Amino acid sequence: MRSLRNIFLALLAVIVISAIGFTFWLRDRYVVPVLMYHHVGIPSGVKWRLNDVSSKSFDYQLNFMKRHGFQVISLDDLVTGLKKGQVFSRNTIVITVDDGYEDNYKYAFPILKKYGFPATIFLVSDWVGKPGCLTWDEIKEMEKHDISFGAHTRHHAYLPRLTLAQQENEIAGSKRIIEGHLGHPIDYFCYPDGGFTENIKRLVAQAGFKAAVTTNRGKDRFDRDFYELKRIHMNNTDDRYSGLILWFKFSGYYNLFRRFRFEGGRMERGTLYE
Numbered sequence: 001m002r003s004l005r006n007i008f009l010a011l012l013a014v015i016v017i018s019a020i021g022f023t024f025w026l027r028d029r030y031v032v033p034v035l036m037y038h039h040v041g042i043p044s045g046v047k048w049r050l051n052d053v054s055s056k057s058f059d060y061q062l063n064f065m066k067r068h069g070f071q072v073i074s075l076d077d078l079v080t081g082l083k084k085g086q087v088f089s090r091n092t093i094v095i096t097v098d099d100g101y102e103d104n105y106k107y108a109f110p111i112l113k114k115y116g117f118p119a120t121i122f123l124v125s126d127w128v129g130k131p132g133c134l135t136w137d138e139i140k141e142m143e144k145h146d147i148s149f150g151a152h153t154r155h156h157a158y159l160p161r162l163t164l165a166q167q168e169n170e171i172a173g174s175k176r177i178i179e180g181h182l183g184h185p186i187d188y189f190c191y192p193d194g195g196f197t198e199n200i201k202r203l204v205a206q207a208g209f210k211a212a213v214t215t216n217r218g219k220d221r222f223d224r225d226f227y228e229l230k231r232i233h234m235n236n237t238d239d240r241y242s243g244l245i246l247w248f249k250f251s252g253y254y255n256l257f258r259r260f261r262f263e264g265g266r267m268e269r270g271t272l273y274e
């Protein structure tokens with residue numbers, strides 16, 4: 001009888017210690033989710049891709065954040081906080097939108113304003129003003145309402161395939177062009193298709209960017225490297241299953257379960273996270 005009690009106590013101790021250990025292990029792995037959108041709304045003539053969302057879906061996703069008490073902060077607040085070692089509450093979210101399509105102004109902007117959420121849009125500098133893309137006037141208007149802008153190269157170039165001179169032109173050039181139009185520093189960079197190398201990261205830092213975002217590429221999945229901050233693809237289909245996917249993507253632990261590109265066996269070849 002006594003030995004049975006001892007076994008029970010030992011088992012209980014193992015469970016308690018494991019639970020405490022697991023809690024600490026999880027605590028170190030929490031990452032503020034940085035969401036990545038592209039097209040919002042379905043403009044005519046645009047091919048519908050998986051990671052575009054309809055206006056209805058975008059509204060649903062933002063409404064979900066509001067309803068469940070998520071705190072949407074700007075990318076700048078996140079990076080500034082991370083650099084200071086700030087501990088973010090577990091309900092924090094950052095919204096980013098890539099490429100600077102005109103639907104960002106037409107559809108995403110009114111919905112962001114409705115919920116009072118900040119967002120960062122990454123502009124392809126030489127696309128601004130072209131058909132289907134944002135204009136400088138629209139960008140300036142959005143800047144007055146908590147929407148900030150980052151650089152996403154000059155021509156949406158896949159950087160790892162370019163020469164050094166071309167990389168510099170795409171990275172520093174896009175910064176210069178956007179700053180020239182908006183009249184203030186542009187602090188954040190986004191790698192087209194998430195592609196970068198260690199050298200490209202250095203060029204981004206040298207150009208004066210404070211941080212850069214990618215997708216699911218690189219070595220660091222817990223946002224300790226400011227030049228490869230991970231982001232989460234948001235899809236039109238994320239609203240399914242009564243918000244279960246959204247809970248998972250917004251949890252801060254999504255990165256733990258993602259397949260990272262460097263696991264594809266390409267690391268041996270060097271530092272290209274293709």
Ligand SMILES: [Zn+2]
Binds near residue numbers: 098099152156192193
């Ligand atoms: Zn892009």
